[in-house]
Amino acid sequence: MCTELMDTSVLILPGIGNSGPEHWQTLWEKANPAFVRVEQRDWNQPVCGEWVEVLDDAVKIAGSHAILVAHSLACLMVTHWAAGGNRKIKGVLLVAPPNPEGESFPKEAVGFSPVPMKRLGFPSIVVASSNDPYATIEFAKSCAAAWGSRFVKPGALGHINAESGLGEWPEGLSLLQSLSV
Numbered sequence: 001m002c003t004e005l006m007d008t009s010v011l012i013l014p015g016i017g018n019s020g021p022e023h024w025q026t027l028w029e030k031a032n033p034a035f036v037r038v039e040q041r042d043w044n045q046p047v048c049g050e051w052v053e054v055l056d057d058a059v060k061i062a063g064s065h066a067i068l069v070a071h072s073l074a075c076l077m078v079t080h081w082a083a084g085g086n087r088k089i090k091g092v093l094l095v096a097p098p099n100p101e102g103e104s105f106p107k108e109a110v111g112f113s114p115v116p117m118k119r120l121g122f123p124s125i126v127v128a129s130s131n132d133p134y135a136t137i138e139f140a141k142s143c144a145a146a147w148g149s150r151f152v153k154p155g156a157l158g159h160i161n162a163e164s165g166l167g168e169w170p171e172g173l174s175l176l177q178s179l180s181v
Contacts, residue, residue: 008090008180009062010035013055015072015098016106018043022162024169025071028176031168035069036062048111051077052084059087067179068092072134072159075126076100076112079147083116091123091179095172096160097143098134105134117146124149125175129157129164 012025012035019025019037029035038058040051055077059066066089070078075097098105100113126149128140137153144151154171158164166172 008034009066010176011055011058011062011066011068012037013068013070013074013078014043015070015074016043016046016109019071020162023071024160024162024166024172025069027168028069028173044108046073046109046112048077048080048109052081055081056087059089062089064088065090067176069095069176071095071161072098073106073109073112076115079116079120079143080112082120082122083118085121089122091125092120093125093127093172093176093179094147094149095127096129096132096134097126097140098132099136099139102135102139115143117143119146119148123179125152125179126150127152127154127160127172127175129154129160131156132159134159 012029014025029037038055040054068078068089070092075094078092100115124147126140126144128137130137130153141151
């Protein structure tokens with residue numbers, strides 16, 4: 001799997017609660033030794049500044065050829081990290097960014113709002129479902145436009161997580177591979 005990514009460090013960035021055993025991020029990580037999960041100190045009471053520091057340390061180690069794979073809350077973490085003018089990376093796949101102003105946004109997540117709405121300094125793809133309970137498709141499109149990201153709408157996939165029944169999610173893997181060229 002992912003022979004195109006052999007010379008690239010892929011950092012897996014789960015959202016709140018971490019990605020469980022059936023989540024596509026976990027399945028990708030298990031299938032490819034070059035994929036490394038960035039472990040946060042607290043998955044259930046996330047503090048944006050703390051998560052950003054952990055990400056910066058991980059990117060420092062991975063180097064400029066790193067590609068980030070962010071799901072949900074981790075998408076917002078990446079945009080806060082990028083807004084700080086931090087290190088360069090090869091690209092980022094941002095899947096199901098949640099709206100921190102939305103009613104269903106977890107109250108335990110602190111410091112993720114407002115969402116930085118400035119162009120990212122690296123290639124990016126935003127993937128958003130038409131029926132995500134954590135953000136409207138309009139929110140995701142506006143984020144993609146502000147971040148300078150390619151926007152992909154794969155249809156009605158919920159929050160694009162384990163409950164979506166995607167398995168290894170080959171379509172997502174193809175999007176990831178497009179960032180490696």
